[in-house]
Amino acid sequence: MIVSIARASRAFLLISTLLLLLVLPSAAQKDNNNNYLDSSKNWSLHYQFTTIVQGHTGFQGAGYSGRNTLSDLPDTTLSVTTTLFIGRKLWNGGSLFLNPEIAGGRGVGRRDPTDPYNETLYNPAVGIAGFPNGETFRIGSSKPGLYVARLYVEQVFALPDAQPENIDSEANKVNQQRPDSRVVITAGKFSIADIFDNNAFSHDPRTQFMNWSLMSYGAWDYPANTRGYTWGLAVEYVRPAYELRVAYNLMPKTANGNVLDWNIAQSGGLTVELESRYRLLKRPGTVRFLAFRNVTKAPTYTDAIQKLVDGDNDPQRPYISNGERYGGVKYGFGLSLEQPLAQNSGLFARASWNDGKTATWAFTEIDQSVSAGAFIAGSRWGRPEDAVGVAGVINGLSTTHAAFLNAGGIGFMLGDGKLPNYRPEHILEVFYKARVTRTLFITGDYQFVANPGYNGDRGPVNLFGIRTHVEF
Template sequence: MKRSSLCASALVLGSAFFLRPAMADEQPRLWAPQLLGAQYTFIDQHQGRVHSPYAGPLSLRAQANQARSHTFGVYFGMPVAPHAAVYLDVEMFRGEGVSNATGLAGLTNGDVIRGGGSLSRNAYVARAFVTYDIPLGDATTEIKRKMDQLPGQQADHRLGFKFGLLAVNDDFDQSRYANSTRTQFLNWGLFNNLAWDFAADTRGYTVGGVATYANGPWIWRYGVYQMPVQANGQKLEGPIWRARNENLQLTWQADANGPAVWLLAFRNKARMGIYRTVLARAAQQGTTPDIRSDDRDGRHKYGIAAGFDLPLADDGDTGLFGRWGWNDGKTESFVFTEADRNASFGGQMAGARWNRPRDRIALAFVVNGLSPDHRRYLAAGGSGFVLGDGRLNYGEEQIAEAYYELAATSFASVTADVQFIRHPGYNRDRGPARFVGLRVHLEY
């Protein structure tokens, strides 16, 4: 079944299930679509010259280059029954990333589609899903209107369900200070844990569902989603029992403006290749290893990740954050990027101290690493979907990023961003690389 047909069926079935007459003790609701938000983000990024004694098919370019990207989005929601709603997001992407968004695990512009040059630049449906909450207690918290969230009261003790066309990272590995490339850090290593190879098509979306159990400060989430047919592919594999990404996360947060800690475990089943197998075959045949030649159904990848947010002042707008992640690194990097180890740490400060309370200044550091099998594969000349220098003098990829976000108006911000990367693509023979960026973000 095609993804569009599956999403449409899920929405129709979900709406039919939840469209029932209100009980006597239920508050009637208006069944009308609501515009929850709209945004436009422009990013202009310049890459300086990079030391490059040799290059492969996916190396970071040696010469200086500049690239611009544009993203547009409109976001709708509609209540369809008490505690049930449907959501629809439409987005459009134009432009490209520096070095064609390759040559790094921590790509420098999170709004860019990696290797997605063949995709249509027309508007597309990004999300289309149904949500349903079952309150398990009387205590509630008021939630405000925002993208993919209708305003109202949400039960503190509840069981929730969400299914359809989704983005997995909307519900897992969420950080207050490092989660949005449109308003916070630009680098991929700072909006999600790079060792977490979560399900997505090339644009970053997939079909699946997530169940949430919330009881005060404790929140459990379990989600299962379709994997792509091939690494970084746009077509999703079906049926779900044949190839899937499963995620289980436990989060503790006693207060919305207080500290948060989360622990995440994931397991992927997909048509993947095994690095050790292709290395042995290439050595026997005297050829360059190709991980795609070993793709077989039923292969597995698993890993764990953890993170924390530590608000310090300014109602939580000043604080620290950190992430750590690991995966087994035996099968090919398949969806997010090529990283098997990840650690990051940083902080954000609100501008209240210089009479600019809506401004933000932030600094963070990232270290990415590869499993022994993965690094041997690249050293033998193999390529993935973002890395391939032809050979490799291995070193951990080290990233520093800083930005200043100026709140120009209540709906517009301008951000100056700088990034410095040692051992880009895990190669000590390459770099360092420097990037300067300018971001303009408009949001309703």
């Protein structure tokens, strides 16, 4: 697999070089007065490379298992992502962004007990709803794949009383002045988590907490394909004291599928968020309220249970993951809080809920989630670019979702064959991130998961990880 990753990385660098060769000539055009018609400041070029080696020790099994049971044998995995962030200022307020990306490797999961070292029998990224590695996806193959993660246009309109503010060049941001009161329209392919629930201390698994239920609302079944991206339209109304945003995005055709459903009349995800700022202890804080409503082919858990009882469920094409007709509705809410304590340090908390009646279709199998934690920069001990983080999460299921799993149902991440002893998942994550060089960060991470997959007969699980992150 390492050889495959190396080959894919070389291909990625070749593509990146070709893009740069196309970019730089246009950036160097001059008029007859030797002034730059199109200076390089209109471009934004950034890069990231992240690897996570993660594993768990052996733990107490339940005596029964299913297709999505986390193996109780010790396991070690590797994930790799590398991304090129290309941004181009088009005109006043308009920008274009392109992110080619390579991802490979896998997360911890299920090994066949009869042949635990046969990789072809491995089922990756299953068994824990609050999955411990936010850089892994539910892709069956561990081979690296090259794809376009983002390709979108952003247009900013200044409101009448707007004041300019400077924006530095960074990933998917071009160095320019931006009005503090504005309307922003984003159209194309992007991650909806780029725009919504943008918590400053718990949002990015490449630099902050790695657990899925800490990088976003656990119960938000947000529109995305398997890798976390989707096509859509988002509109933001931004004022210095508050922000309002709304988006409509494509949902996958099947549960956690990579193919998006373009039948926008019958399938799609509507998301609304209100963000407000306040002052506490002489420091500005932020509170966000999110609501969502998804319409897909997702069936209800009640119908899926009946299919199991009747024996009318094709294991090769499970009803719970494919559905039969449009009209499945899932809705929910989220509340997020962030309170800075010092520069680059602060506290955060989230609570989220969905109705739990309709099958999870995009993110992960969580119907209720509460989390809280702290992110502390290393200024106090003379290393301002270092950081330590500690957070706790409690994830839960609806009554019908738990009943489906207990009836032998298999979702896209959970399924132990039965669930006679349902218990909420309890997760603790602690990490230390150290800046080694100007562009290199290394993180040591520990996660403790009690009741993995909501199974009180299984676990607890101790997971250890080393994350390497390069950005420039």
